[in-house]
Amino acid sequence: MAQVAIVMGSTSDWPAMQKTTVLLDELGVTYEKHIISAHRMPQHLQVFGQQAQDKGLKAIIAGAGGAAHLPGMLAANTLVPVIGVPMQSHALNGIDSLLSIVQMPAGIPVATVAIGEAGAKNAALLAAQIIALQDNTILEALTTFRARQTQQSVDSEDDLI
Numbered sequence: 001m002a003q004v005a006i007v008m009g010s011t012s013d014w015p016a017m018q019k020t021t022v023l024l025d026e027l028g029v030t031y032e033k034h035i036i037s038a039h040r041m042p043q044h045l046q047v048f049g050q051q052a053q054d055k056g057l058k059a060i061i062a063g064a065g066g067a068a069h070l071p072g073m074l075a076a077n078t079l080v081p082v083i084g085v086p087m088q089s090h091a092l093n094g095i096d097s098l099l100s101i102v103q104m105p106a107g108i109p110v111a112t113v114a115i116g117e118a119g120a121k122n123a124a125l126l127a128a129q130i131i132a133l134q135d136n137t138i139l140e141a142l143t144t145f146r147a148r149q150t151q152q153s154v155d156s157e158d159d160l161i
């Protein structure tokens, strides 16, 4: 049983969304991956959302680009927290994706992260932090991750010439 679902509107989102899996693997968070488009697969989306809680999912990471309705429509169909990742689009550089995801009407929240790969990485960390509220193993993995990240930043000073 996976703790997190990574959902994206298209396989073209995978290069950025794959960044989530690297971090989830590192932290020991289990996940499943799906292509589900609110536009192209509306019935699939509804069924997936309605089954998410019973499957035991603790968070859903949803990446979409352009008119990015996927995260909001998933959130409308479940009480599992949804983290939306705006994909970098060609036409508008991801501003379209960002605004589509972040500007949810009051009542149906989507936790929105930054555009592209940085957002995908933070989505994984945020999902892990949600799970860590009730899972000490993931809490320890996050603590180690933070400590290592801090040390790398401290050490990076030595690279300055």
Ligand SMILES: Nc1c(C(=O)O)ncn1[C@@H]1O[C@H](COP(=O)(O)O)[C@@H](O)[C@H]1O
Residues within 6 Å of the ligand: 008, 009, 010, 011, 012, 013, 036, 037, 038, 039, 040, 063, 064, 065, 066, 067, 068, 069, 070, 071, 087
């Ligand atoms: N935003 C959505 C949705 C949706 O929100 O339902 N479904 C696909 N897409 C997005 O369309 C972009 C182009 O997709 P294609 O590359 O398949 O044409 C992708 O970034 C995808 O997330």
